[in-house]
Amino acid sequence: MTRLQKGLWAAVAVAALGAGAQAVMESRAPEVATSAASLVVAEFELTGHDGVVRTEEDFWGKWTLVFFGFTNCPDICPTTLAEIAQVMDDLGPQADAVQPLFISVDSDRDRPMDLAEYVPLFHPSILGLTGTPDQIEAAAASFKIFYERVPEEDAPDGYMMGHTSQVFLFDPDGGFVRLYGYGTPAPEITSDLSARIDARN
Template sequence: MRLSGLQKILWVLAGVAALVFGWLLLWSDYRADRAQTEYEPPFVAEFELTDHQGMTRTEGDFAGRWMLVFFGFANCPDVCPTTLAEVAAVMDGLGDEAEKVQPIFITIDPERDTPAALADFVPRFDAGIVGLTGTPEQIAETSETFPIFYERIEDASAPDGYTMGHTSHLFLFDPEAGFADSWPYGTPAEEILADLRERI
């Protein structure tokens, strides 16, 4: 049976409508996934590590306080000291509200960053930062929990012949240890401070 010109047009329109409907369904699923990724806390801070005074610490030790968490290493030539200097500026800017926030530095280089090494490193920033380290296995487990990326990079010009590549975001967790926000490397202390003040 041959189709008339009108029937052909109707079939084409029906096909186009089906394609548009399918595309809209896929787009709505994509938007839902993006919304969930961007706006719902995807994880909580969980760790059991040793601080720079040799004490075992978990996220429970900081319950009721906001946590500013940064992953790095003491031999870092630029990103880590710059970020911790920004954290120090934020803590200073908080004034009396600083007691509501605990800055935490977690090493991704446990081979060199012993408690003693961190005890020499974190007080330089004069911000009450708690330095945390552990066994390589503990650090790996913690990195998966948060989650963050890090890797050892062989470099003959670096101390001990290697450096570390790692996620350079500064993370914020709420008083229940739920993820609240993060800022990329280079975010000015003033911007972080303004965001924090709105929350606490």
């Protein structure tokens, strides 16, 4: 099996998992289906761009903003990184209570050193996380996110990644709070997050 094929099979496995999870949710009673959000949990073991291995427990005590992408992504990923950077600037002192995490879905190209030269340039507080294909697959399954490797002749290395582009918010106990859809303006995220931090203090 070539590397590309393996990547593709990993993507297929995740897609099947995602479809399975969705099928399960849809087959349940509506009142259960509406609580589907509670199925989103943060469970991962990934390596930070500083080379340190992290699990979700390392971030308990802080609000975490989690989003997915890859560093060869020219449009969506830098846009979201820039929005989150703006949120962190605008939060002022409250930013100390928030940890943004950028999780790569492109383990072949994004090693910790690749994230290290990319992610902190947007904001020093943002931590990039990556791992082996299995580790990323496991993290994706816990967050219920979808990603796929799309062969594209013209793209660098012959592929692009499709991926979930929302931003996930978890509270300091590690509980899933909400999603911010792609394109949510930074001021909206800032005011929502700021109110939640105030309410908890």
